[in-house]
């Protein structure tokens with residue numbers, strides 16, 4: 001697990017104008033919410049959540065944001081990537097009625113969790129939030145699994161507004177046993193506070209800068225020394241409510257604080 005397996009890309013698909021999925025051979029067990037360190041030879045090694053779990057195959061799904069993801073964006077079938085993992089802890093799908101809330105590329109780890117919840121016979125509602133209609137992806141996949149509510153910041157698809165507002169609205173009307181979320185941290189913090197008020201179980205997949213991915217370097221810590229790459233990236237509400245930095249600041253590659261702002 002300390003060394004990447006170098007594998008050939010099986011397939012690349014465009015999910016929308018700025019999001020692609022890369023399919024890779026993978027024969028180990030992996031759970032929704034776990035992640036992989038992906039080596040882009042000569043460029044970087046970056047963390048990516050598993051976005052599809054198939055027979056001897058997985059996908060990663062990413063947005064072009066900087067150097068590494070831009071290089072990934074150029075990759076095509078047959079080219080080589082390094083894969084290290086599975087790493088971290090995934091979602092613990094419990095209870096009968098589950099609300100999933102995903103913002104932006106946060107839907108990448110949420111989609112396989114929704115599919116697993118469907119396989120387990122859970123009653124599922126998913127809220128999928130994006131900036132605009134053109135930023136949405138995985139819509140048909142999520143519709144097949146249960147009730148889907150779409151929100152966009154500009155109202156170009158679904159309800160106008162934020163996923164966290166739609167989550168509060170539905171939690172006012174309906175009972176849920178568990179809320180699972182991934183997306184901008186400020187959104188996740190708002191949803192955590194709503195769940196704490198209503199005593200609803202909560203799990204979130206958290207991002208911090210990852211280097212070793214093995215729990216050794218301490219780069220990815222949140223709260224009082226919790227390692228996102230080892231104890232996370234999925235944490236319960238019970239744990240996150242005690243992390244003062246959750247929803248407030250993250251750290252860059254040099255360990256400097258980066259204060260979070262509404263995206």
Ligand SMILES: Cc1cc2nc3c(=O)[nH]c(=O)nc-3n(C[C@H](O)[C@H](O)[C@H](O)COP(=O)(O)OP(=O)(O)OC[C@H]3O[C@@H](n4cnc5c(N)ncnc54)[C@H](O)[C@@H]3O)c2cc1C
Nearest residue numbers: 046047048049061062063066067068069108207208209210
């Ligand atoms: C557990 C985990 C799972 C992730 N899953 C996905 C996913 O499924 N899809 C997706 O699009 N993105 C995912 N990300 C975020 C993704 O790793 C970063 O967007 C990516 O590393 C950016 O690299 P870059 O060189 O393109 O951009 P840069 O310009 O280098 O950085 C853009 C942003 O990404 C952050 N970033 C850069 N390198 C890392 C790193 N090694 N670890 C964490 N953050 C980094 C930067 O701090 C910055 O906020 C995940 C992050 C984590 C921690």
Ligand code: FES
Nearest residue numbers: 211213217218229
């Ligand atoms: S990235 Fe090294 S301890 Fe988590």
